[in-house]
Amino acid sequence: MKNKSLNLPWAKINSFTGNHTSPALTTYRPCPICGGLHSRTLLVFDDFQFYSDSAEQPKRTQIREVQCQSCHAVYLNPCYTNTGFDYLFAEAGQSYGSTDGRPQEQIDWMVTRGLLDDDKVFLDAGCYDGRFLSGLPKSIRRIGVDIDAPAITRGQERYGSDGVELIHGAFETFQCPVAPDVISMFHVLEHLANPVEVLCHLRSISHDETRLIVEVPILEYGKNNDINGFLSAQHMTHFSAHSLGKLMARTGWEILERQQMPDYNGHRILVKPGESSDKVMGDVSDRTRVSEYFENWYRNQAEVARKIESWPRASRIVIWGGGMHSEFLYQVTPLFQQDLQCEYIVVDSDPLKQGKSWRGLPILNPDVIQDVDWDDCLLVISSYGGQEAIARAAVNLNVPDSVISRLYDFVKVY
């Protein structure tokens, strides 16, 4: 039994050499909130890899987070082009946040405010495949729009006969067949390169009494203990309550209600058409909030680094988790640098990842770890929310407790 794990394709970090970048992936832009051209750099990753290795497709790019010197909004610059988005996020699963938040809570919230009363025209901007719309009452007219063509096609097949109307189009130019009474954008705005154009377009297709619901994560609640922090590589704008308010004022939306969701980072606002104003000033206290955010994030990195240093050295490591968390593990912790001769495999239960590799490490079905000889080998769980579920799955695959290595002392599960 001793040498069984010799048969697994152990590999050293960065042993795949074909990964590369392309200038077509990103483009510079003015501040997405105020249009300002001056910013300060907050954070740079020079060589960030998006998911699996590829010699054919550009999968690496620089990630640079900046803060506007005029309005203090925090944003990604350069941001992804449409081409870049297609290459970098092809393996990310759902392009927008349709898994974020809580659909039933969102529906109850809208019912309480009369937003789902009979015969209302409801538009979901960023509808993905229409699954959220499919859960709304049939007594309203349900329309969705998204730029993700395959998702729209799938949704039309799945929900079309049920009366859900799905439109494929860009959020800043699509044609809506009728002025909507209610528009929802749950966890969409932070993914868009040009939120001003999108909100102006939504205002132009609305009537005087249209209500728009926007929910985004905000900087004020961005502190947690996950190394893949609030400044997510998937988000093009990192809103604060203030920068969201300024964006709304600039695009002609008047805020009626603001609400912080208690159990996950979601800041929800209900707005209606109003006067547009460039007069709303940026909030300089967003500078302090950014410092407080980084203070917390770097402390988390130090805690994780101390934990890694405290583990027994092993000549082999199994990484469980082939997603973006592992790229953060590579970028912000010493795990892969402390012994360049160390050999790894990655396991992940997502069949779309299996058979590929990440930074040269083969991604395999977790079942293979039943064959691993755990003498001189660790299992590192590379997931925040999934840490305990993975630990249980590892025990079920006969991994000894003593080699299961957790990065986090506690996990806040949403």
Ligand SMILES: [Zn+2]
């Ligand atoms: Zn700005």
